[in-house]
Amino acid sequence: MYTPSTRPVVLDPRGAANICANCEARSQSVCDAVPDSDIARLAAIAVVTRAEPGTTFIQEGDSATHFFNISAGTVRMYKMLPDGRRQITGFSGVGHFLGLAVSDTYAFSAEAIDRVRFCKFSRARVRTLLDDFPAMEKRLLAVASTELVAAQDQMLLLGRKTARERLASFLMLQSRQGTICQGSRSRFALPMSRGDIADYLGLTIETVSRTLTKLRTEGFIEIPSASEIAIRAPGALENLATGMA
């Protein structure tokens, strides 16, 4: 349940001007709000870092000194109870922004699932940057609002949906925003383990496995490998997900 981990590796401690200009994640992230003409200011405060699978790079309760922007890979955010029970509050992929919080400590932990690359920004420096780029502040508000809506959906899922409905919701979400595999366009990769899915959906590994198998035998989905899913009946699965079954 809890994996001690290696440390993240800093790739570029003092950002060169081009790291942001050439960043392939920029268009998908809040960094897009800084115009080309000023991109060097952003690059100057960005610290590019890599984290190997399993590495914890944000620890709940630690002093919140940085913001993070994911530029490659997938991250799990989670909270834990003292006895080891874990709730994954979300998965973050390319372009996602982490670390919004008013408090001076992080409210959650974050771990690399696969190999992850992200930019670290000192909070203090971002604050001064925000004063010059109100468009970025607007983007942050939009990000926070979007996440709030997602969080409310997740509360409905955790509080009121059955295991079957939870898996259906999760699969539909992943098919929308997950990594699309070559081949059938309804096919996608699941970078996270069954344990991660269970801790995201408030279930156990066994229930996740059993329910996926059931959805497969009933013809809703295919499971070409443990980390790949193809949706056979998107409409029916969506109905399941929204409790209309």
Next chain:
Amino acid sequence: MYTPSTRPVVLDPRGAANICANCEARSQSVCDAVPDSDIARLAAIAVVTRAEPGTTFIQEGDSATHFFNISAGTVRMYKMLPDGRRQITGFSGVGHFLGLAVSDTYAFSAEAIDRVRFCKFSRARVRTLLDDFPAMEKRLLAVASTELVAAQDQMLLLGRKTARERLASFLMLQSRQGTICQGSRSRFALPMSRGDIADYLGLTIETVSRTLTKLRTEGFIEIPSASEIAIRAPGALENLATGMA
């Protein structure tokens, strides 16, 4: 589960300049970010409205035309599944700001629990106001961040806590932010029904009732009336809430 309701009553369709200046909720809300010198501009776009108990004044899925600021009473926000299952995503009291969303439809419904007074602001007009008062935009970001942290806590509760731990968490939260009754300072009012508490905690009415009774017989709390609670053992209850029991 679903209560059809009377319509909210508009008290002051065209805000007089003093309605914001004299508003007792202002200091507790985002409106505080508008300085006294400009408060008339805020008042000009505020529509003061009252809603009787049970009135739905935001309907999930409706076109999101307004923001809301609660100035009296308590509100429940919720999402529903087609078959009537309900998840309450939060309760809002004086000073709370509702309606943040990027989407053009509301992501949740909101109902008055007791008699509620709130200010309605057209989104379009707030947007122009925000351009002139970046401090307000910062306040909104702070509000959104705070709610995001609360939402993550609630996900942990819904996904991983036992009924006992959920009630303990809820009672500790209410004792911190709820209406304090006269008498013992550990005593507070619960404006919401057992059904509301159940739908907030992902439980049934029966489990809420039984669990409260158990906490009472075990000496953690007193229940002077169905809508009042006194905490007898705050430390022990907090330990329960955080899973350290």
Next chain:
DNA sequence: AGGCCGCATTGATTTGGATCAACGCGCCGT
């Protein structure tokens, strides 16, 4: 090629909370 290890699946049994059912009580309207 073999064996180990971590993840996933599948099966048997248990259980916390849901559901079904009855009753108590305070409040309101007549």
Next chain:
DNA sequence: ACGGCGCGTTGATCCAAATCAATGCGGCCT
């Protein structure tokens, strides 16, 4: 004062998912 009704409590039973327990399987190291 009475009766009805909505809300809350309490009791009996059920069930979806958790827990306990093997077993399968693929990748990696030697």
